[in-house]
Amino acid sequence: MNNLKILGIETSTHACSAALCSGERVWARFEIAPARHTQLILPMVEELLQEAGFELKTLSAIAFAAGPGSFTGLRIACGVAQGLAFGAGLSLIPISTLQTMAQGAARIFGAKRVIPALDARLGGCYWGSYVLDEQGLMQPQCADQLTEPVQLLEHLAQNEQDGSLLIGQGWSVPEQNRLPEFPKQVDFYPNAVDLLPLARQANLDGLAIAPELAMPYYLRDNVVLQSGSTTV
């Protein structure tokens, strides 16, 4: 089971990344590229497959960061993943973008408790709370949420011990200087590399689905403003 071959795709924020694993071997691409995801993502996938010497249809599954994040970005990852999986006859594994970020914090900083947050615009933020389990995978302590920053700070005051690492651009709120005891990494982006271990476990847990069932995980559902215009 350990030599599963999984491709991961991530375009939820300004970063664009793709990664491929076969067992313990990993190939990856990552770039901060606002508004250039549609130019970069397929060439990244092609390069990874060439480097690894695999054909797409020999993979076990494709994982993608499903959200929350930029609505258009989420649909790029989901649409690309759908097209690739449908064409190659593979199933899809949607993974939370916030969980992917938390997994990245474990990889880079050795973090054990992480609170990832993303700017949700309109005065809101997306956030989650994650703790590392014995297998080295970040597990959610509550459902990913969309709230005002104030509520996130309240949650922090009530539930979290010192030592939780705060990551992501959702922490660039003015109130953050009320939280001196928490270490922060604001310039932190989700990376497809961190989808891979989570997807491997999700695949074992039977969470792979048919491509037409894979949807973005928007979290914000009231997208019609009174004026009739919409959020992006």
Add this chain to the structure above:
Amino acid sequence: MNILGIETSCDETGVALYSEKHGLLAHQLHTQVALHAPYGGVVPELASRDHIRKLLPLIEDALQQAKLTRNDITGIAYTAGPGLIGALMVGACVARSLGFALNIPTIGIHHLEGHLLAPLLEERAPTFPFLALLVSGGHTALLSVENIGHYTLLGESVDDAAGEAFDKTARLLGLGYQGGGAALARLAKQGGPSQFHFPRPMTDRPGLDFSFSGLKTSAMMTIAAAPKDEKTRADIARAFEEAVVDTLVIKCRRAIESTSMKRLVVAGGVSANIHLRMSLEKMSQELGIEVFFPRPEFCTDNGAMIAYAGYRRLKAGEHDDLTICARARWPLGELNGAY
């Protein structure tokens, strides 16, 4: 060649399969009209969300209808613009990635080229060169079509499109977003000759450009001042339809006379209008030319026209690179050649 066509530029998800040997094999359409109706217009974010839900299931339906499997597809065409960027992006991402996975070429198509070539899906199809009147919700234009990818813009609307004028007037007549030009045309059928008269904009001066915003304003003032009973509304609808049709016919006649073209192709949503079809048929007999229309279901947005345009371009050897291409704006003047 079996070409999969994908259309997601606005509020319809369209998928079709076109075969070089057998013509159109399948055509599936999902319309979002009911989804947007409560808001009185298309809500872009809701449109994008619906496209990504419906696209793969529609592709599967089309394959089933054509009795093909995904491995029988030899090329993919998708609408790359113009339109709602989020909606276009869904079709472009799925199409380009599916092509990559199947290792087949893909091509981004200009939505209006799709409309323009829709009459070529019919058994009685025009041959090149021809004159084309494109009348849709977003565009009104006269083009000289020498061949695929060789178009000369002869005139276009300087403001509103004909379809837009139909839609706005339909709304003023209380017909709502769902109704549009088709509902106005139905109401007009109940109307008779009346004292209502609307201008034929820009027909009194030379040139092939159109303008419909004045007509819309005139309709607005007339509707505001007139009684609201059914008969009066029907009379206004009829007078309005006559004004638009007359204007379009006058410009077509002028274009035919100045280009000496022997064939006229009419495409886009407004080409479904029966009154317009009859008037242009009549004109064509007078001038001794031929006129061609798409079947009514291919007048509005659909995947079949995109599959066909893609078939022609892919056959000519054009295709995309790995960049996923979607453009909200794409001027008619840039429609020629490769991109």
